[in-house]
């Protein structure tokens with residue numbers, strides 16, 4: 368593939384860059400204050416992105432999207448990261464729930480949710496992980512019992528990002544109690560405002576609470592909120608996970624580039640050759656990641672479905688970011704304690720990056736089996 372922008376892509380890039388320069392919400396950049404204020408600012412910014420046509424660029428126009436090629440989405444993500452623009456608050460709706468509804472939803476579900484996800488009128492969370500089901504999603508135990516036209520849901524989810532701000536949840540449940548592993552799972556759309564849903568924020572190592580526990584006690588989910596067929600939730604969940612990792616690469620790489628640039632600025636005048644080697648390594652890794660992303664983009668443009676290569680970008684980025692932030696703090700030395708705390712925060716937050724959306728160990732297994740074609744580990 369030709370890696371340079373076509374004239375059309377170059378024009379789109381210039382337009383997005385100019386728009387971001389003019390509209391970026393300075394108050395929200397790197398915001399680490401009160402959660403309510405964060406949500407207000409985030410919603411206003413998401414709405415602005417939507418009004419400008421930058422939410423759901425590749426979604427079909429019939430659902431309120433832009434119908435643009437994936438290359439435009441990649442360019443927008445690059446430009447947003449380079450400008451250090453905050454994300455649309457509905458990352459889970461845009462990146463996971465929406466694509467899953469497009470792939471498996473009924474017409475009624477599509478018209479009910481898709482345009483509201485884009486406009487941030489609906490914020491979504493992902494209810495997959497449980498206390499005993501993280502990497503091993505097939506161990507999910509949250510129960511969904513069918514009673515005529517409703518499912519009665521009981522159980523607990525954990526680590527659910529944005530659940531405290533969410534209206535809806537993509538929920539993996541076990542509908543057949545006698546089933547095991549990947550069978551007997553059912554994928555539901557749960558109303559986070561329904562009676563019996565309780566959200567308890569969890570405090571992270573950074574001091575912030577981005578994720579939560581969710582408790583479901585006799586929550587009634589109407590049958591029209593079933594996504595895919597009863598007992599076939601595993602297949603639907605796989606669509607969600609491919610999208611979670613598949614389209615992240617460009618944003619992550621561009622975010623890494625910003626951090627590498629900041630690291631290079633810190634390293635100006637550095638004479639210790641071992642430290643200089645470590646700085647150079649981060650620049651080299653960044654270039655490798657960029658070309659891996661072009662490979663993923665090629666698959667996506669050919670098939671419309673993200674390939675397993677998306678796991679490589681997530682794995683490389685999260686580990687590089689952890690090393691890089693640690694190195695930055697070493698370079699800062701005692702000054703790191705008295706600066707604005709930016710690198711300190713970044714390093715603490717980077718710990719979760721190698722766990723969320725698949726741990727590094729699990730992603731290595733995926734890359735070994737599905738990208739390199741090595742024999743299965745088990």
Ligand SMILES: Cc1cc2nc3c(=O)[nH]c(=O)nc-3n(C[C@H](O)[C@H](O)[C@H](O)COP(=O)(O)OP(=O)(O)OC[C@H]3O[C@@H](n4cnc5c(N)ncnc54)[C@H](O)[C@@H]3O)c2cc1C
Pocket residue numbers: 492493494495496497498499500501502503525526527528529578719720722723724725726727728729732
């Ligand atoms: C910041 C953050 C946000 C998150 N947001 C969400 C969210 O919105 N929704 C949601 O559902 N979940 C979310 N999660 C949860 C995340 O998906 C899980 O933490 C992750 O899948 C790991 O599961 P676990 O924590 O249960 O660890 P476990 O699966 O118990 O893993 C423990 C350790 O064992 C290793 N391990 C497990 N299986 C294997 C294997 N087969 N081979 C080799 N090693 C293995 C793991 O790599 C890890 O080191 C989030 C997590 C974080 C940190």
